[in-house]
Amino acid sequence: MGRLVVVSNRLADPRKPAAGGLAVALGETLRRTGGLWFGWSGKVVEGGTPGEGELHVHQAGSVTLAELDLCQDDHDAYYRGYANGVLWPVFHYRLDLAHFESGHLGGYRRVNQLFARKLFPLLKRDDIVWIHDYHLIPLAAELRAMGCEARIGFFLHIPLPPPPILTAIPSHEWLMRALFAYDLVGFQNHADLQHFAQYVQAEATAEPVGANQFRAFNSTVHAGAFPIGIDVADFQRLGRAKEARDTYESTKAEYSRRRLLIGVDRLDYSKGLPQRIRAFRELLRLYPENRHSATLLQIASPSREDVEAYGDIQRELESLCGSINGDFGDFDWMPIRYIHRTVARKRLPGLYRACAVALVTPLRDGMNLVAKEFVAAQDEEDPGVLVLSRFAGAAEQMKQALIINPYDTHGAAQVIQQALQMSLSERRERHAALMENIREFDVHWWCREFLDTLRATRAAPVAA
Ligand code: ADQ
Helix, strand or coil: CCCEEEEEEECCCCCCCCCCHHHHHHHHHHHHHCEEEEEEEEEEECCCCCCCCCEEEEEECCEEEEEEEEEHHHHHHHHHHHHHHHHHHHHCCCHHHCCCCHHHHHHHHHHHHHHHHHHHHHCCCCCEEEEECHHHCCHHHHHHHCCCCCEEEEECCCCCCCHHHHCCCCCHHHHHHHHHHCCEEEECCHHHHHHHHHHHHHHCCCEEEECCEEEECCEEEEEEECCCCCCHHHHHHHHHCHHHHHHHHHHHHHCCCCEEEEEEEECCHHHCHHHHHHHHHHHHHHCHHHCCCEEEEEEEECCCCCCHHHHHHHHHHHHHHHHHHHHHCECCECCEEEECCCCCCCCHHHHHHCCCEEEECCCCECCCHHHHHHHHHCCCCCCCEEEEECCEHHHHCCCCCEEECCCCHHHHHHHHHHHHHCCHHHHHHHHHHHHHHHHHCCHHHHHHHHHHHHHHCCCCCCCC
């Protein structure tokens, strides 16, 4: 079996406790076959030459880690400018937040070319290459142009919008053509896969040439839906460890007379935080019995603070939480605890377990792993309730959650009330069904399914 090569914008050391399920699962697969993980080192070199970067290669057990430095100009254009200033907002249906600048597109191409130039000499002919996410869409095309014949797969962690939105990107054809340099392109769910099919049929007059196989731009690509999961067993192990148990006990003790609701997100406009806070205010207005008894714990980790739209959302949230606490709060009760920080991963399961309801209400999300973590962390005898946005990729699988429309403040408040009042037997029933699903489709399933499909697909030779 060929060696696995993983390429992502950032590498995560799979041995570190802070690593999420993705890093752990990929790390495990890499260790089994002996493999290579390639990505940006996280280091930005002031005054460096655009299109150049030093590569640091080191060994971590059987896995080779190859980390590339980027110069300031490249990083600004590729990461902040194009990946997070164009692709992230547009792929999350936020055309209003996208800034199209040709210089940023140039930087995005330059960095993808640099990745290809540095990666290609490290590749062996029978390697299986797995490229991750929107930062690296054109990487396979660059590798092919250098003569790379390895099997290459791509997984998009974020949503793919339908053609009327996608085509607003000035370079959309170039971007989508680049996907045809892959052997396999994976999406989070069937809706995204459909958007891909619609795009290639409308814009590239591609014909499906088999189940989930498309021919356009002189080449053929396989596409599929591979919903990502979490490492359920590992997260539950974490939940039994001391840090999580201590967190559970102290949270329970501190809020002994309250029902806790929880939100855990990166502070990102796609996560629907202001809408969630407004729905909580509506809950307090519509159902006054929750005053003095319900507390929303919103933990938002700092993210991409150098991108303008992220500063705006932070200010909006602080002012919203302040006004609700001012309007409804009392000497002995604050409705919202807003914490702008990352919580240690070891503590998360304890925190989730101490809460009666989780609000996972993004305006758009590729999958959303918090929804799955919350379910995995619950006590099956007395489980909490998951309130989930219909616009999270997870909603396609997690049908036993209470599904809401995050734009509908009034409707969302009614559903949150339903969650707070749900009987024990209904909570158990819903939780058991959700558990079955996240156990079956865990992160190891996702890894296996994608790689087995990639190994089995060999598209027609690709024109560079
Ligand atoms: P993200 O947008 O980062 O990922 P998500 O799937 O929710 O979103 O994963 C976040 C991870 O970070 C979870 O493991 C969560 O526990 C952790 N996390 C978030 N906020 C935290 C906080 N304040 N403190 C501590 N930990 C926190 C992208 C896509 C998603 C997709 C994933 C995986 O946007 O849609 O599910 O990739 O494919």
